[in-house]
Amino acid sequence: MNLRLERLVWRRAGRVCEYCQMSQEYDDLPIHIDHIIGRKHEGQTTARNLAPAGFLCNNHKGHNIGGRDPLFAEKLSTPNRRNPKRTPGGFKR
Secondary structure, X not given: OOHHHHHHHHHHHXXXXXXXXXXXXHOXXXXXXXXXXXXXXXXXXXXXXXXXXXXXXXXXXOOOOEEEOOOOOOEEEOOOOOOOOOOOOOOOO
């Protein structure tokens, strides 16, 4: 990923995790730029497919396009990080 693209992604996100909106100043673990749709699923390295993600959000999502809610065992899709109507935890049902 080139520096220009990385700066664009950080600036667009306001330097917070785009899944939970946590600022780096409140998280001891680093926020990294994540492929929303992973490269193993043919996700591209474009601004549209990149999002800053905190360790816990990125780890919960993993390399998959979706996952399971650990409390309700329901299938969940990857959160729409630009949708203002999110459920707590960022994952929509």
